Structure formats: structure tokens, C-alpha cells
Amino acid sequence: MKIVKSRPDLCTGCRACMIACSKVLYKVEDPDKSAIRIKERSGAESGYDIFVCNHCGKCISICSVEAIYKAKNGAVRIDAEKCVGCYMCVGFCPEQAMFVHKDINEPIKCIACGACVRACPTGAIYFEEQD
Amino acid sequence: MAGKILATYEYTPAKVEKGYAGKTLYINLSEMTIKEKPVTEKMKEIFVGGRGFGLWYLWNAVSSDTKWNDPENEIIIAGGPICGITQYPGSGKAAVVTLSPLTGCPMDNNVGGYFAPLLKFSGWDALEIQGKSDRDVIVFIDGNRGKVVIEDASDEPADTHLLAEKLTERYADSEEDKRNISVVSSGKGAENTLIGMLNVSFYDVKRRAVRVKQAGRGGSGTVFRDKKIKAVVVKYKGVTGDSNNPADKEKIINAALRLHKEIFELDKLQNRMREVGTANLVEVMNDYDLLPVMNFQYGSHPDADKITSKVFREKYFTQNVPDNCWYGCSLSCAKAVDNYEVKTGPYKGQKVCVDAAEYETIAAVAANCGIFDPEYVIEANFYCDTYGLDTISFGNIVGFAMECYERGIINKEITGGLELKFGNADAALELLHQMARGEGFGKIAGQGVKNLREYILEKTGADPKLLRDISMEIKGLEVSMYVSKESLAQQGGYAFANKGPQHDEAWLIFMDMVNKQIPTFEDKAEALHYFPIFRTWFSLQGLCKLPWNDIVPADNAMTDEPHKIPAHVQNYVDLFNGVTGKNITKEELLLQSERVFNFQRIFNLKMGKGTREYDMPPFRLLGPATKEEYESRAERYDKQLKELGYDIEGKAKEEKMTMLRQYRESQFEKLMDAVYKRRGWNKNGVPTLETAKKLGIDFPDVVELIAKYQV
Numbered sequence A: 001m002k003i004v005k006s007r008p009d010l011c012t013g014c015r016a017c018m019i020a021c022s023k024v025l026y027k028v029e030d031p032d033k034s035a036i037r038i039k040e041r042s043g044a045e046s047g048y049d050i051f052v053c054n055h056c057g058k059c060i061s062i063c064s065v066e067a068i069y070k071a072k073n074g075a076v077r078i079d080a081e082k083c084v085g086c087y088m089c090v091g092f093c094p095e096q097a098m099f100v101h102k103d104i105n106e107p108i109k110c111i112a113c114g115a116c117v118r119a120c121p122t123g124a125i126y127f128e129e130q131d
Numbered sequence B: 001m002a003g004k005i006l007a008t009y010e011y012t013p014a015k016v017e018k019g020y021a022g023k024t025l026y027i028n029l030s031e032m033t034i035k036e037k038p039v040t041e042k043m044k045e046i047f048v049g050g051r052g053f054g055l056w057y058l059w060n061a062v063s064s065d066t067k068w069n070d071p072e073n074e075i076i077i078a079g080g081p082i083c084g085i086t087q088y089p090g091s092g093k094a095a096v097v098t099l100s101p102l103t104g105c106p107m108d109n110n111v112g113g114y115f116a117p118l119l120k121f122s123g124w125d126a127l128e129i130q131g132k133s134d135r136d137v138i139v140f141i142d143g144n145r146g147k148v149v150i151e152d153a154s155d156e157p158a159d160t161h162l163l164a165e166k167l168t169e170r171y172a173d174s175e176e177d178k179r180n181i182s183v184v185s186s187g188k189g190a191e192n193t194l195i196g197m198l199n200v201s202f203y204d205v206k207r208r209a210v211r212v213k214q215a216g217r218g219g220s221g222t223v224f225r226d227k228k229i230k231a232v233v234v235k236y237k238g239v240t241g242d243s244n245n246p247a248d249k250e251k252i253i254n255a256a257l258r259l260h261k262e263i264f265e266l267d268k269l270q271n272r273m274r275e276v277g278t279a280n281l282v283e284v285m286n287d288y289d290l291l292p293v294m295n296f297q298y299g300s301h302p303d304a305d306k307i308t309s310k311v312f313r314e315k316y317f318t319q320n321v322p323d324n325c326w327y328g329c330s331l332s333c334a335k336a337v338d339n340y341e342v343k344t345g346p347y348k349g350q351k352v353c354v355d356a357a358e359y360e361t362i363a364a365v366a367a368n369c370g371i372f373d374p375e376y377v378i379e380a381n382f383y384c385d386t387y388g389l390d391t392i393s394f395g396n397i398v399g400f401a402m403e404c405y406e407r408g409i410i411n412k413e414i415t416g417g418l419e420l421k422f423g424n425a426d427a428a429l430e431l432l433h434q435m436a437r438g439e440g441f442g443k444i445a446g447q448g449v450k451n452l453r454e455y456i457l458e459k460t461g462a463d464p465k466l467l468r469d470i471s472m473e474i475k476g477l478e479v480s481m482y483v484s485k486e487s488l489a490q491q492g493g494y495a496f497a498n499k500g501p502q503h504d505e506a507w508l509i510f511m512d513m514v515n516k517q518i519p520t521f522e523d524k525a526e527a528l529h530y531f532p533i534f535r536t537w538f539s540l541q542g543l544c545k546l547p548w549n550d551i552v553p554a555d556n557a558m559t560d561e562p563h564k565i566p567a568h569v570q571n572y573v574d575l576f577n578g579v580t581g582k583n584i585t586k587e588e589l590l591l592q593s594e595r596v597f598n599f600q601r602i603f604n605l606k607m608g609k610g611t612r613e614y615d616m617p618p619f620r621l622l623g624p625a626t627k628e629e630y631e632s633r634a635e636r637y638d639k640q641l642k643e644l645g646y647d648i649e650g651k652a653k654e655e656k657m658t659m660l661r662q663y664r665e666s667q668f669e670k671l672m673d674a675v676y677k678r679r680g681w682n683k684n685g686v687p688t689l690e691t692a693k694k695l696g697i698d699f700p701d702v703v704e705l706i707a708k709y710q711v
């Protein structure tokens, strides 16, 4: 499958990816509802960190109601019908790549659609094949 | 006729607003009536929810003369305002309140499983059951349809592992629907003893198995079966992170994410609850000489390494499954043994999933009976659960009986041929089956340690003083599993506890003995004021205690009061405010608890107890009660006496024991005075009129009652 990878040094912090993502996932242009996050580094370091799911699947066993599964295309997905919005998986993601919003029951996570990649003007994020 | 509907009630399920449904479901089994009662603003203000509601309903239901098996007695099951949120670990607990057959006073338990959250989302903050049915019944609450029915259950099995599974199958529409069902049930043991407990189920999606958590202490299951209830079942489909309809969800989410992250990073370095649950305490307590061995005579045993968490982890506990007793508990302590093949009794040969084993159970059924066999632990755990028996009381009873047997106080004539020697696992299991059947010595022993002592005294002419010293009960309830001989704070924690000696009120032993956070006398008295009150709060809200201090933030040690876990207390303030939209401080949080705590103390008084004399422990709680105990730790005790300025040169053991006893008893009395004073109680342990007034619980009947005890 293809996963989103990043080159943070190319990121200008425009957040076009976040807007594109929220549009695909929730049909709104709201960076707070995006599954990819650009965060400005704090302190002496300048630039941006990029947080996005790599579909490692570690969260699957964390969920007690089997709401997280590997879809046919290899993407790790959440079944919103089963999810009880407990956010255990959010706290447990080693990549810190799941996000929450008070109006959305389930965690916000990447579905590997590539919309963010297409929106990025600098190539700071790209799609890469992995097994 | 089995399955026949005896009563039906249709209702429009109330929508939960800011943590409350605003209604209580009242069922009277004598009259077969079902109705609803409003939850008033005043109730919320004074009693908050959970245990507070339970005590208030019970107070109004019973008189000073009510006995546990009178129809007036009630069983109240209630969560609390925070109960049912899915984000913060430990938010699905039910408080169970009833008059106890062991103590004659109100008993409270805090139990996991899905019952209380599903009950609330079905429109009910509390379930209040009064009266007694003349035949076995099941109460079924359908929270989606808005329907409550009472059905004849004459043909149903009583034992939990059969019944909970059967009813989950029956009421669920599909495999996916099973998680929307929770069953409260007990078992045959509860019918035939006074130590019956309640199991509360949930469906473990990953294991495809019905699991149960226990409201263990003080005979709630006995009351349940006495009312002829086989089960109470609730069904509600549609739980989400918003079902509790909180006022400010962000406050809750922020606290929850902080804690999930903490658990993810630190649990493996701290208590490893996710791997072994509470079982890790076995080795810790054994190392510190605090593990009850052979009826609390000793605090450690060389064979204890056979029943440590290491053994259970490697050979028995299934790993890498989120073992939580409600959604969102990432601490996940509810370990289980899958595919256990039962070895004895009526279910021999069956393969079962056992909710085993917590520290208290391992210590009680095994170490305290001198048995060090992990498979016996699982077997006894399984049978206690399915028979509806409290493992802590069971282990105490067996340990006490074994000590009496070994000391020659009782013999085979009394035990009906059972060789009740320490270490005899077969005899312990046989006694367990007898309790369930209500036969032989099991029937007598099943009445609890206090009643067993009275029985032995009557039959044998044994020394009453010795028997009192070694029978580990206070107020009629058996002591939970910590040797408190060297911890004055824990002695008080046990002896002054409202419901009887259960550690959930004041578990200070670790703070006192291991972390040494409360060294002075004043520190201990203050701790015995603060912690019982603070800990009461969980049971008002529908919360579990464990995520408060079984995981701590990395920087906790740097805070002013590390033993209070200040960051987590702040989380609780945020949760309460986030759910209810109120704006309490941590001081007001304590005040909520202090009210209910004092009200419960006064309730004991209403039932003719609740004074100083009922807070007196057996001497073994305070120190070595027998020569063997003194001898086993002679160096420690000799040293202590010398440091205290006693001249022990050439003194006989008996003399030294007397000195130590006098000293420890005087310390205990001194502590009692200090704690009573700190709590705003008089010397007799009764809240003063001023205290009742300050707390706003000075209702006319309360004032009238406590006025009689003011001098």
C-alpha cells in the first residue's frame, strides 16, 4: 500500500494538506478536523513537524471493541459504528498520529487517500509504496 | 410458570443531561410494582450520586429495627454523574448499597462491568429494589424500547457463569449486540451463606466471552437472593463518547488524553497493571512482610513465589488484550484466565474463562490459608465467582477455621470430617462446595468469621479472648488482605472504616510502610481524615480508584503532596466540572465526600452501632496475638520494646507480649482520639451537631439521632 511520508525541511507551514484532509474526511475546510497535523517547532529550533499515520497497525490491538481494522487496501481504518470514542488508541499511538475533536465521536485518523499529498505545493509530503 | 411476565412498565427513556438522567427506577418485589421517582436537585446537591443516592434511599427505606432480610431492606445500584463517559480510564463503576447480613449496617461496594452506564443511558440514575418476591425472578430493563419487565425465573440456573451467559445470549439480537447487555447475578453460595456477592457482567468483544466483576463485600448477593432475584439485566444500544451529554467535553478529553499517554508511557515502568492487574502486589507485600499468611499470623512465606504475578503472567493470564471493565480504561487491570478446565465440583471438566485473579483473591484464598498453588487459586476464584461468594470473606473464614483446627480448638467432629490444616487445598475447596450447597460445616462457616467464632465458643468452651484476638473481623466484616501489625495508620484505616475493614476506604499501608510518606502521629491522623474522605468520592461519581494512584505522572514525586497525586486530583475536578457544568474546586470536591462519609457513619448509629466500641479491632490487627507470631519476628519486637524504653532483660516471652500489647493498644486508642477529633466527631466516634450542621446534613431525624450521643 501507499503511505504518506514527509520531508519536514520542505514544509512551509501553509497547512494546505490539513484543509484538503478535512474536506475528504468531514466535508469541511477545518484544520482542526484533519488527520495530518503540521506543528510549528517550539524553542530554538525553527521549522515544522509533520504528524501522520504510517499504518503500522499497533492501535488495532489497543481497541477493546474491535473498531480498528486493516482495510483491503492495507490502510488502518476505524469503524465509526463500533467506536465508542474512548481515545485509548489516540493516547497509545507511537506516532501521535490520531487526533480528536469535541464534535466527532471517533478519533480522526488517516485513511491513506493521498489528498494531502496532492495539495502540498512543496513536496514536503509524498506517497510511498510500502509492504 | 417459568418465563411468565409478572409485571411490565413502559416508559419514555429520559435523555441524559450533564451526567444525570434525572430519574430513579423503583421496583417493589413484594407488590410486583414498578415506578419512577424524580432525582431532585437537592439530592444532587447533597448526595451527588452513586453511593450517596444509595445511602439516602436506604436511609428513608429502613428503620432502626430493620434486618437485612426484612422486605423493607433495599438494594440500590447507581453510577453517578461521571459514570459512563468513555474517555477517562475507570469511569464505569456502579455503587451497590444495602443493609448487610454480616454487619447489620449499610454496605457499599464499587463494582465494574457495564451495568451502571447502560442503566443511566436507559434513563435511570439509580435502580432501587425493595420488597421480596415469593418466586425467583429476572428484572429486564430495555433502555432502547423503554420497557421494564419482571419475569418468573424459576427454571433458570442461579450460578453466574451459566446464567450471565444464557441471559446475554437471550437478550442480545446478534453477536454485535452482546456488548449492549449487562447482567447482575449471584449464585447458590449466596443463597446458603451470609457472604454472598454480586457479579456484574460485560461482554468481552475480543474474547467473545461474558466476563464478570464483583461487588464482593458484606453479603449484597445474599440480600439479592433473599429477595429471590436471579438476575437484573439491562440492555442499551448506542453508547458513544457523548452519551453522558457533558457540559464541556473538551475538559474531559484533555484530562483523558493526558492520562492515556501517561499509562502508555509509564505503566510498564510502574505497576504493570496492563500486564498483571493487581497481582503484582503479591510479591511486593510478601517482600515487605505484609502479605497475610495463615490467618494473618505472618506477613510472608518462602513459598509465596509460587503465586506471584510472574507465575500468573507466564502461565495463566492472557496477554495483549485490553482487559478493561468499561470502555476507555487503558489501565486495563481486569485480567483473565482463558480456557481453564475446572477440576472439582459440579462443573468439573467444563472449560471456562475465569476473571482471575486479583491480589485480594490470591492473598485470601491462598496465602491466608497456607496454600501456595496457582491452579487452586484459579479454581477457588472460579467457584467463588459462579457461586456468588466473596473471595475475601471466604479466605478469612477458611484461614480462621484452619487456625482453630491446628490449635486443637476444633476437630473433625466439628468440621464434619474435614482435615482443615493449613495448606490443605482439597479441604478448602470441599468447604467451598459445601457452602454453595448449604451443607455440613460449610453451612456454619458460611455465616462469616464472627458467627463462626460464636458457634465455636458455644460448642467447645474455647478461650473467648484468644478467639477474639485471632478472628479477623471488625463490625462483622472480614478484614481485607494487608497485615497491619506494623502500620498504625492502616490499623486505623481498617478499624474506623464505615462499612467494616475493607481497604478501599483507607489504604495507607503502602504510604506508611513502603513509601514512608506519613511518618509522624499527626501525619497519620491527618491521612485518616483526608484519604477516607477523598476515596469516598469515587463511589459518588461512578469512578474507579485505581487510575488515581496506580499510575502516577512522571513528575509526581516533585510535587508538594506526592501521596495525593495532585495532577490526578485536578483531572477529577476537571471531569466533574466538564460533565456537570459546575465549577467546583478541589476543596468542594472533598466536601461532597465528607458529607456522604459522615452521613454513612450516622447511618451506622441509626442501626444501633457506629460508636467507638464498634471500631475496636481484634488484637492481631495491631500486633502479635500469639506466642508463635511473637517468636517468628522476635528480633523486631524485642528491638521495638528496647527502643521504647522497656526493660526486657531476662523477661519471659509472655511478659514481653503483654508489654507490647499494652503499648500498641494505647497507641491505637490515642490514634482513635486524634482521628475522631480531626473528623469533627466526639470521643465516642459520633459526628458532633456542629459537624452535621457544617456539612448540611443536619436533617431533623439526623439531629434527633446524634443529639442522644452528645455528652
Ligand code: SF4
Pocket: A052, A053, A054, A055, A056, A057, A058, A059, A060, A076, A092, A093, A094, A095, A096, A097, A098, A109
Ligand atoms: S494511528 Fe498510529 S498506531 Fe495506528 S496505524 Fe497509524 S501510526 Fe500506527
Ligand code: SF4
Pocket: A062, A063, A064, A065, A066, A067, A068, A078, A082, A083, A084, A085, A086, A087, A088, A089, A090, A106, A107
Ligand atoms: S477511540 Fe474508538 S477506535 Fe479508538 S480505541 Fe476507542 S473505541 Fe477503539
Ligand code: SF4
Pocket: B089, B090, B091, B092, B112, B323, B324, B325, B326, B329, B330, B331, B332, B333, B334, B544, B545, B546, B547
Ligand atoms: S483500573 Fe481495572 S478495575 Fe479500574 S476501571 Fe480499569 S479495568 Fe476496571
